[in-house]
Amino acid sequence: MKALRVLNNNVVLAREENGQEVILTGRAIGFSSRPGKRVDPALIERVFVPVDGRDPDHLAEALALISQDVLQAVVSALSETGIEKPDSTRPTLAIALADHVAGALDRAARGITIDYPLRAEVQTLYATEYAQARLLLQAINKHIHPKLEASEATALALHLVNAGFVSGDLSFTYTMTGVIQQMLAVVRERYGLDVSHDSMSAARFITHVRYLFVRIQQHRQLKGQEVALGEGIRRHYPVATHTAQQLATIVELRLGERLTEDEVSYLALHIARMTMDADGTAA
Structure with a gap:
């Protein structure tokens, strides 16, 4: 794969031999990559393939704003709970969840708490996703500090529901x-x-x-x-x-x-x- 754009030290937008644009993540992968040059495969930890017409540049930019530790915590949790396979290349759910977790950690560090008003609705209308979200939250909390509050399961469930839509909004x-x-x-x-x-x-x-x-x-x-x-x-x-x-x-x-x-x-x-x-x- 050849690099198209280096977003930061951990995220690179690249093109496979078949022309497919992909997002590569890995510690220091961007440090040794240059546009037009082959990416060292030994540095690639994850390969994300944009689907449903989603813009690779936009997804790569969103991914570059997320801590590698948080992303890895979410990816590991998705795998541990069986929500996604360990080798999943879908970027949107992982990015959305990681972005939310990063924001939740930032709020926790600043002592800000959020009361999610849709909790009752989510538990009633999306019972399966809410159950998955509670397991996902437990798995994420094994990999991060400080631990997220139980109320975050509501937001995680909404992201799981949202994964079924094209817009990602x-x-x-x-x-x-x-x-x-x-x-x-x-x-x-x-x-x-x-x-x-x-x-x-x-x-x-x-x-x-x-x-x-x-x-x-x-x-x-x-x-x-x-x-x-x-x-x-x-x-x-x-x-x-x-x-x-x-x-x-x-x-x-x-x-x-x-x-x-x-x-x-x-x-x-x-x-x-x-x-x-x-x-x-x-x-």
């Missing part, structure tokens, strides 16, 4: 969290349901909506099944369909994206399941 995850809560509130008020993630149907609904947001963000909404699917759902579940149309309006207002008829039909189906689980009757 947490603002979309915050918006998604608020919209899901709003959608659940509509279902709760219309049907008088105790919408809890402990309910299998509610958990399925939350999972479906999360993937719906991924499809919206990637401009890949479901479509093409409307005639067969939609007519049957509207006929059997008219009230659930009406509720689903209300939820679609919320999504359009909050995200500026109109849902396809197929997406509305699937929302109606999940709403119907929740009501049937609650009282054993059709929606």
Whole structure:
């Protein structure tokens, strides 16, 4: 691999023989690298490959701002918890988590504490990621000092959720969290349901909506099944369909994206399941 840009002593932007731009990290790797020259492979500790059209220069710059010790702590923790494989080349999650941990350590050093207001929502809507985040926090704390507070698991969980989106921007995850809560509130008020993630149907609904947001963000909404699917759902579940149309309006207002008829039909189906689980009757 040949160096394209030396970001600092520990980070180098390089190009593989196939033309792929990659980000290399390693202690003192930048000290002995020069643009256009071959990078000493013995100095390479990690290779990160930008994907989904992410800008290699931007990612390399972000990585260069993070302490090598913090980055290594996060990479090791991701591997130890099984969230990512030891040889993973995905840069975005590691960079986002390392940047957060670096900021948390800086706040701790200055005696600043943050109360995360979304803790209840994260525990309810993203139970799997929250459980992973608690394990991840324990693993990270084995490699850093001072130790991070337990409340940081909320922020780490949001980063794990955000890893499913192309943008890498947490603002979309915050918006998604608020919209899901709003959608659940509509279902709760219309049907008088105790919408809890402990309910299998509610958990399925939350999972479906999360993937719906991924499809919206990637401009890949479901479509093409409307005639067969939609007519049957509207006929059997008219009230659930009406509720689903209300939820679609919320999504359009909050995200500026109109849902396809197929997406509305699937929302109606999940709403119907929740009501049937609650009282054993059709929606």
